[in-house]
Amino acid sequence: MTNKSLKTYLVTWLDEYKKGTVAKTTFELHERNVNNHIIPYFKNVLLKDVKPVMYQKFIIQLTEKGYSRRTVEIIHGTMNNL
Template sequence: MAFFRKWGNTWQFRISYVDPITNISKEKSKGGFKTKKEAQLAAHKREKELQNGFEQTGISLKTFLQEWLHEHKKDTIRRNTHDIHESNIRNHINPFFKNIALKDSTPLLYQRFLNSLHAAQYSKKTIEIVHGTMYNALNKAITLRKLKTNPC
């Protein structure tokens, strides 16, 4: 259920819900809307996302990639493939994206990453392999409902 209030010249909404995994009550709020109607629309959209199980967290891309590699890939791929993914993350992805949040990854930023690999004169095949690592990881983020779309 959403609650609305006027805060100065803008409107704010607050949503209360129970996290289905931890069974803990949580609240989400956002402000800065010019009208109450805008706040209501945004609250409705957010409630729908929460009902569908989608909740963006503040997890960093770096942390998510490590979790993806060790929790979702470790026993499902060959050792050599695991080593390639690990090397791509350590040598290419983490140095470029540093501590960016997973939810802040965008197609434009990802394209800049690919361009930086090209500018560093990596071969087309190497860039494709690094892209494969990133694409597969962020597809898993969609499956886990941490992202809506894959920026790759």
């Protein structure tokens, strides 16, 4: 398993796998989710260290911040798309 951070992986994923392969608005949605929600929460956590319990806490904190169920589903969709 690699010692790559989730942040590094996400930036690469956006640039190499999403840019130019999805609609511009879809790309912008993924990019916004990554930059505004996912990276700020996980910071420099290594990709291999992201565990289900940690991810569930991420989802819970989004709900606790007052985001709608649909917004949380959309952010989850970005992570599920990896």
